[in-house]
Amino acid sequence: MASRGEQQLHNLVKRLIFATDTGRLEWQSTDRPLAFQCTVGRNSILVATVDDDGQAPYILEILDASGVLIESLQSGYATISTPGGRQQIKREWNDELAELHEIARRQVLNLDKLINDLLSQLPEPPSNEPPF
Structure with missing residues (x-):
């Protein structure tokens, strides 16, 4: 069972996801390649992978x-x-x-725009064939 502090932090994670998804929060890259940081008020929030390998476990830090x-x-x-x-x-x-972590990474790398730009440069397959 999660402690009260862990429950509060879990709620914070949910709100960070919502704020990011709705464009209210901007993430930035850090000196670590797979760590991303944003500022909320006077504090910073960092989301990263513990081993800097892009895989679980993940960590959220409040600075x-x-x-x-x-x-x-x-x-x-x-x-x-x-x-x-x-x-x-x-x-x-x-x-x-x-x-x-994934939505912060996608935002920092501007992946949606990049992929849409790539898609716009390539022809669409005929509708009667599978895309692969």
Whole structure:
């Protein structure tokens, strides 16, 4: 079960996704190739992969105006005790944290425009053939 702090951070992730999807939040690249940062008020938010490899686990970090880490949330698994023994369960925010990383990456790299530009330069296949 998530702590109150983790629940608040999970809610923050959901709001960041919404704000990004609706164009209210702008992400920027960082000195790390797969880490992206935005500013909300006086604080910064960083979303990245823990190992900088583009794959889970993901991490969200909240930094104060001086760049000091205040709080973080990481995807992964929690170990719980059950009558049958210990069991690992997926953290409830894993999917949203991965989604946030992906939409921040797409925004920073301007992928939608880039792909649309590429598509406009290529002919469409005939409708009676599969596209591949």
